[in-house]
Every structure is written in C-alpha cells, then in structure tokens.
Amino acid sequence: MKIIYTLFLTLFVVIFLGTECFAQHSIKASAALSVSEKTLSFSQKIQYKNTSENSLQEIYLNDWANSFSSKTTPLAERFAEDYYRKYHYAKDHERGYTIIENIQDSLQQKMRWVRPENMPDVIRVELTKPLLPNETTEIQLNYVIKIPDDKFTGFGYGKGTFKLKYWMILPAVYNGDWNVYSHNLHDLFIPKLDFSIDLRVPLAYNVISNLDVSEPTLIDSETKKVSLTGKDRIDLSLYVLENDFFETYKIDDLEVVSNIQDNDIKTELKELTLDRAVDFLEEKLGKYPYDKIVVSEEDYDQSPVYGFNQLPRFIRPFPDGFQYDIKLLKTITKKYLNTTLLLNPREEKWLVDAIHIYLMMEYVKTYYDDVKLIGSFSEIIGLRWFHLADLEFNDRYHYLFMNMARLNLDQALTTPQDSLVKFNKNIANPYKAGLGFNYIDNFLADSTLQKSIKEFYVDYTLKPVHPEDFERILKKNTSKNIDWFFTDFVPSNNFIDFKISEVKKTEDSLSVVIINKYPNKLPVSLFGLKNDSIVAKYWIEDVNGIKKKSPFRVMKSTA
Structure with a gap:
C-alpha cells in the first residue's frame, strides 16, 4: 500500500507540479547554414500552450528576417526617418527575407496563414480548431531565411561571420491581446521558450551561443552538427564564425563568453574587471538564472558609451582599464536585464533603462568616484578653467539629457520605442530614466530604492511582469509619498523648474x-x-x- 501511495504521489508531483518548472512553449528544429547562399533552412515544430483564460482562434509568429524584404517595409521607413541611406541603396542580395514553404498542424494538415497588412515580419496562423485554455497545439513549419547584411543593424552576415539575434520564426506574447509590432528595433517581444535545435554548419566554422552548445558531430568531410538547447529562454543569440575571437571566463558558477576587446588591457586585468562587475550585479540584483552569459561587441555597439566611441583609439584620458570596465559593465548589465525580465521591450523599456543606468551610476560612485567627465583633460591648462573640467563622470547623464530638453525635443519615458527620435531612443531617454531613479533615491535618502530593485528582480526573474509591479514593491518599502514619480515624472516631459x-x-x-x-x-x-x-x-x-x-x-x- 505504501508503494502504491508513493507512486501515486510521485506521479502527482510530476504531472501537476512539474509543468511549472519549464516554459509553457517549446521549439524543436533542425537548421542548416549555407555560407555561399547566406541562408538558414529550417524544419521546425512549435509547441504552444494557451496559458490565458481565452480560447484562441489564431496564433501570431514573429519573422524578423522578412522585415528586410523590401525598401518599403516599416523597418525601411524607420531607416529613412533616421537618415540611414545604406539600406535604401543596398542591393537585393544584401537584404533579408523569408520563404515559407509550408505551415501545418501535428496531423500534417495545411494551416491557413497570412501576413497582416503593413506587418511583413509578422505571421498570423489560423488554427484548425479553437485552442482552449491550458490546451497545447503544435505548428510545423518549413522555411528558408535569407540572412541580411550585418551593416544594417550589426547583426547578419559579414566576412566569415554570421552574427544572429532573431534568426528563427518565434511565437509572440499573448496576455489578453497579441503583442505584435513590425520593424524590429532589437526589441522583439517573445514568451520564454524551451529550445532544442540541431544546427548544421561548415566544418571550419565555430558556434557561439547563449544556449548550451554540444560537442560537434561530424556529418561529412565539410559539415558538422551541433545541438543547441536551453530552458526558459527569451534570448537566442548565435555567432557562427570562421575565426573565433570570443574568450571564456569562469566567474564562480557563471561562464562569461565575450569578444569585447581592449588591446591595451592584459588578460589578468580583464578577468579582475569581469569578476568585479559580476559580483556587483549579483549584489545589486541577484544571481543570474543561467550558467552562461554571452556579451559581444555587437551588443555594445547597439548602445555604446557616448563619448568613448567618439575618441580616437590612441587617446586615453581615463585611468588604465576604466574605458574597458565601463564598456563591459554597460554591456553585461544590459544583457543581464534584457534576458531575464519579461517586460515589453517596446512599451515598457523605460524601467529596464532606469535600472540599467542607475546601476552604472552606482558602480562609478563605488569604484571611480574621482573620475572627471573629460578625464585627464581636466588638468590641461586652458581646459581646466572651464566648468566642463569640474564635472564628474556621472554628470554626463544630466548633461546629455538636458541637451534634448533645452531644444524641447525630449519625450516622455512611456513613449513607445518606435516613436522616439534616434538620440532619445539611444541616449536621452535611458539617461532620463536613470536620473529619475537617482532623483527618487536622493528623495528617499536611504537604501529603499536599491532594496526594491533587488526584490523586484528576484521576485520577477523570468515571470510575466509590468512596471506597476515595481511601483507596488517600491511603495511597500517606504512610508513616503512617491506617487509623483509614477504620475508626473515617468509619463510626462514637463520641465522640472x-x-x-x-x-x-x-x-x-x-x-x-x-x-x-x-x-x-x-x-x-x-x-x-x-x-x-x-x-x-x-x-x-x-x-x-x-x-x-x-x-x-x-x-x-x-x-
């Protein structure tokens, strides 16, 4: 009797509780890379579970590559708004697209699908029968992706390289409404997924990914296969490189894979810098939920440290290792947050920006409190008489945000990312968000904000979340009235005067x-x-x- 009871209890735990341990959706695929054609060919299965209270008649999928399919897509229009001419004058073979060969259900019945009007990088798949709450359906796809040139976004194909970020067709997020939008600006919103991918690549190429990468298996004299696996992922970075410039560092239980370079910094100093950055993030946020994190130059180039990228490489006005440290910190902090917080990256990015920039300011206060905005230039006769020479490094955030405010070009933090002008999207709005956290930190005059950030991160890592959840935690942890931050500072671009x-x-x-x-x-x-x-x-x-x-x-x- 005890044996039967034990077996029943075990089955109960596995069936009813075990499902909470994994993502509700999964991707299983076989993919083959053609270096000559710059394509990826897929045979893919999507297991999609309806976690909502509504019956679903259709499922929306994100198709990043097809946003490059013509000169009139919403992405092309965004490039034009930013005065980026390379895309408009690019040749057809440099742009990307997707060829859908078929979409069918688990019974191999063809499914009707369409691309919504003015959304060429979104696919609406009609289900053969309604998907009831807690039910799962399977979508099978065969398709070919033409990879775009990396000169457009930093991701795509280059000389002997394939740097890919959103390189598969993936489901969109449904939380009562489908969260789909066109012209991907590095802000694809997907649910957490379980991945199992068999990838075939040329024998001479190396594979780097944030997913777990198996040892390669030889297919023939020119091709090898690797398996990519991961649980509860929202990031799918992939680098297939003829020459591998990535280095791997072991920081306690975390494996950091990076190609962020600074030739003037010795390997030992890089390791110490990385160790300090990871310790800082774990103290301020909590443990990273995965065993590996990949931080790359391509990630950094999306949002570089403004000022560093304007300096010639031979000019070093800052202490040894400072530029590398700040560059690395900015990239790894952004990756730390973006791969673990399930905030809508187009509508709710201000909260990630606020945490990101605030942590950078705290890091500089802790380790580089005496560094000036213009570094050692502040000691040069003729420059040291100017007010600029007196500014601390952290004053840069206020200085650059106010540049847009004085021109009356600043925008509210809640403005969707696709409605922001380029300077606000990349610099002014993230800096304003970080300054807002610094503002409220000074007002509270204690450790409440830092405590609330860590509590928020620990409680909502890889869980559905909204800025209102952070607001609730912050208000719970203080007796002061902070309504003004969420009603006046965040949604408004009124001056503080x-x-x-x-x-x-x-x-x-x-x-x-x-x-x-x-x-x-x-x-x-x-x-x-x-x-x-x-x-x-x-x-x-x-x-x-x-x-x-x-x-x-x-x-x-x-x-």
Whole structure:
C-alpha cells in the first residue's frame, strides 16, 4: 500500500507540479547554414500552450528576417526617418527575407496563414480548431531565411561571420491581446521558450551561443552538427564564425563568453574587471538564472558609451582599464536585464533603462568616484578653467539629457520605442530614466530604492511582469509619498523648474517662498549654505504650481 501511495504521489508531483518548472512553449528544429547562399533552412515544430483564460482562434509568429524584404517595409521607413541611406541603396542580395514553404498542424494538415497588412515580419496562423485554455497545439513549419547584411543593424552576415539575434520564426506574447509590432528595433517581444535545435554548419566554422552548445558531430568531410538547447529562454543569440575571437571566463558558477576587446588591457586585468562587475550585479540584483552569459561587441555597439566611441583609439584620458570596465559593465548589465525580465521591450523599456543606468551610476560612485567627465583633460591648462573640467563622470547623464530638453525635443519615458527620435531612443531617454531613479533615491535618502530593485528582480526573474509591479514593491518599502514619480515624472516631459522668489530673514531662521513653474507635484531639494559649505538640506513636497512658504532654521556651524 505504501508503494502504491508513493507512486501515486510521485506521479502527482510530476504531472501537476512539474509543468511549472519549464516554459509553457517549446521549439524543436533542425537548421542548416549555407555560407555561399547566406541562408538558414529550417524544419521546425512549435509547441504552444494557451496559458490565458481565452480560447484562441489564431496564433501570431514573429519573422524578423522578412522585415528586410523590401525598401518599403516599416523597418525601411524607420531607416529613412533616421537618415540611414545604406539600406535604401543596398542591393537585393544584401537584404533579408523569408520563404515559407509550408505551415501545418501535428496531423500534417495545411494551416491557413497570412501576413497582416503593413506587418511583413509578422505571421498570423489560423488554427484548425479553437485552442482552449491550458490546451497545447503544435505548428510545423518549413522555411528558408535569407540572412541580411550585418551593416544594417550589426547583426547578419559579414566576412566569415554570421552574427544572429532573431534568426528563427518565434511565437509572440499573448496576455489578453497579441503583442505584435513590425520593424524590429532589437526589441522583439517573445514568451520564454524551451529550445532544442540541431544546427548544421561548415566544418571550419565555430558556434557561439547563449544556449548550451554540444560537442560537434561530424556529418561529412565539410559539415558538422551541433545541438543547441536551453530552458526558459527569451534570448537566442548565435555567432557562427570562421575565426573565433570570443574568450571564456569562469566567474564562480557563471561562464562569461565575450569578444569585447581592449588591446591595451592584459588578460589578468580583464578577468579582475569581469569578476568585479559580476559580483556587483549579483549584489545589486541577484544571481543570474543561467550558467552562461554571452556579451559581444555587437551588443555594445547597439548602445555604446557616448563619448568613448567618439575618441580616437590612441587617446586615453581615463585611468588604465576604466574605458574597458565601463564598456563591459554597460554591456553585461544590459544583457543581464534584457534576458531575464519579461517586460515589453517596446512599451515598457523605460524601467529596464532606469535600472540599467542607475546601476552604472552606482558602480562609478563605488569604484571611480574621482573620475572627471573629460578625464585627464581636466588638468590641461586652458581646459581646466572651464566648468566642463569640474564635472564628474556621472554628470554626463544630466548633461546629455538636458541637451534634448533645452531644444524641447525630449519625450516622455512611456513613449513607445518606435516613436522616439534616434538620440532619445539611444541616449536621452535611458539617461532620463536613470536620473529619475537617482532623483527618487536622493528623495528617499536611504537604501529603499536599491532594496526594491533587488526584490523586484528576484521576485520577477523570468515571470510575466509590468512596471506597476515595481511601483507596488517600491511603495511597500517606504512610508513616503512617491506617487509623483509614477504620475508626473515617468509619463510626462514637463520641465522640472523651481525658483526661489522671496526670502525673509529672522533672528534664527529663514522663510522661503518657492514657485513651481510647471503643473506637477515633484519634490524639490533646498540647501542651506554657510561660507560656501552645505550645512542643511530639506526636501519640499507638493509645490504644485503655487507659492509655498517654508520656514527654515539656520544651522550654525560647529567649526
């Protein structure tokens, strides 16, 4: 009887609880790379489980390569808006596309499919019967992807290289509505997936991926096969290279694979730098849920450290290792967040940006607090007399964001990524988001924000999440009113502009009248100075476009 009970309990755990341990959707595929034709040929199965409360009549799939299929796609229009002419003048064989050979169900019945109007990189597949809640269906596809030239986005084919980011047809996210959009700007939104892929490549090429890569199996004298596997993944980076420039570092339990280069930095210093960056992220966020993370020059080039990429390589105004450290930190932090937080990367990216830039600012405060914005140039006679020479390295975020604000070109943090101008998308809005976190950190004046960021990351790693979840955690951890951050700072591009209009002095205090020039409830800090030294700091709240009279006691210096 005990044996029967034990078997029943085991089956119960496996059937009813075990399903929670893995992704609800899976991809199984065989793919073959043709170097000469620049194509990937696929035979693929998608297992899709309906985790919603609605019956589904159709399933949407993302098809990245087909966004390059003509000069009139939404991606082409985005390139034109950014004044990027290479795509318009590119030859047909340099652009990508997808040839769908067939789409069918598990019974090999053909399924009707169509590309929605003005969405050439999205496929709508009609199901042969409604998919009820908690039911699973299978979609079988055979297709060929023509890989685009990497000069357009940094990903694609190059000389002896195939650097791929979204290189398969993958399901979209359904959370009551299908989250699909065209012209992929490195912001594809997919659910977490289990992958099992057999990939055939030429014998002379090496395979690097964030997925687990098996030892190669020889197919013939010119071809080998590797298996790529992974559980609960939302990132599918793949590098097939004739010459492998990636280096592997073992940091405790995490394997870091990187090709970020700095020829002036010794390998030992690179290892120490990487070890410190990983320790910092684990302290501030928590453990990375995978055994391996791949950080590449291509990832960095999507959003480089502004200023570093403008300097000639022979100019080094910063301390040894500083540029490499910041470059590496920015790339690995972005990858750490983007591969584990299931936020909508087009509609909700501001939260990832805020955490990303805030952590970079905290890192510099911790390890490079004395580094100036222009480095050693601040000591050069003629330059050191300018205000720019006095700015700290972290002042760069405010300086570059305000560049757009002064031109009245800044946009709200909640603006979708495809509606942002290029400078705001790449620089100003991420910096504004990070400055917003720094603003609220100063207002709270304790470790609440850092505690909340870590709690948010630990609680929602690889789980459906929205910015409202972070808001709830932050409000739970503080007794102060921070509604202003989510109602006035995040969704608005109004200026933050206060002024002191009147000061009255009494025997031992000052009465100050403050005016908020814009209709918001943002708090403002007021400092008390004596002999050019700060002797007091006050936060004034709820100055909502009206004068507010506040008496302050002058603190006497004990010196």
